[in-house]
Amino acid sequence: MSTADLTLALELAEAADEHTLARFAAVDLRVETKPDRTPVTDADIAVEDLIRARIAERRPGDGVAGEERGGTVGTGRCWLVDPIDGTKNFSRGVGVWATLIALLEDGEPVVGVASAPALGRRWWAAKGQGAFVRDHRGTRRITVSGVGALADAYLSTTEFTTWREHHSLAAYQRLSGACWQSRALGDFWSHCLVAEGAIDLAAEPIVNPWDLAALFVIVTEAGGRFTDLSGQPRYDNGSALSSNGLLHEAALGELDRQD
Structure with missing residues (x-):
């Protein structure tokens, strides 16, 4: 490069x-x-x-x-x-x-x-x-935000129904319930806003590599973290979680937690 x-x-x-x-x-x-x-x-x-x-x-x-x-x-x-x-x-x-x-x-x-x-x-x-x-x-x-607690975090996702179809609606509800605010801004915009520090987390349960590769670079170069929903640092595993880094493990924990 x-x-x-x-x-x-x-x-x-x-x-x-x-x-x-x-x-x-x-x-x-x-x-x-x-x-x-x-x-x-x-x-x-x-x-x-x-x-x-x-x-x-x-x-x-x-x-x-x-x-x-x-x-x-x-x-x-x-x-x-x-x-x-x-x-x-x-x-x-x-x-x-x-x-x-x-x-x-x-x-x-x-x-x-x-x-x-x-x-x-x-x-x-x-x-x-x-x-x-x-x-x-x-x-x-x-640069990404400095928010350090999920209770203070702003979360965005894409179409809400995709969680039911492709991952777990309950998992997303746990994560959104743990956050201060949640919206469905959608697609590229959510991740770009994470990079800007305007929001703190963006999650997608189903997504393609061409939707994420550019955003992976933008978020990580802004100081954030970008993984799939299992925590692997990948853009090509079919899902995405971007964050300011400080919130990432806590967000993964909410998505993985069993009630």
Whole structure:
């Protein structure tokens, strides 16, 4: 990983934003349903194709894997792309969605960008270089919160019903009950807000690697901790828990506790 890789990732995000904003809330937006019953729009396909073409031109030796066109992550360098994280929001005219771009080296995320143009925000990080956000206040370095007790913590998740279907609704209720406040801000935004220190915990019971690789870098470079729900430091085990680090073990304990 080099500074040039982060620069390229930011350039890819800029190009993606231009296209997604042009298609957001478009009257002729085409929406289809994939076999897993999740939506895909013409913008999802076009943005992934755009990113793949740019990478092929600028980094012809790198692999690419993405939500819409597939691909595998193995050894060496590979870019992992989610062209629109939050397609349901995007297709309904809700502005909480982002393009997620990560560079992996031998399977480890080393560069991450999450760009949410409808929110006017972009987050990025590179291994060993810290995490940053650009918004209406300009560009600044970000760090996680210093909240040290679950009773004072702000927790976010995605769609509430997924806990019943894919993990344990009781486990999430224990965790949320132990926290000060909980919301379902959803998807990338929850984890980015953990990195900013605006919230303290984000948990997802079912999620894909392309949804998490970029966020893994951003949260950890902001001083936080990112694992699956069993506590393994992975972005590709199908679930996610991000935190300010101080709360992580306590949160895992609530999720694992048997009443």
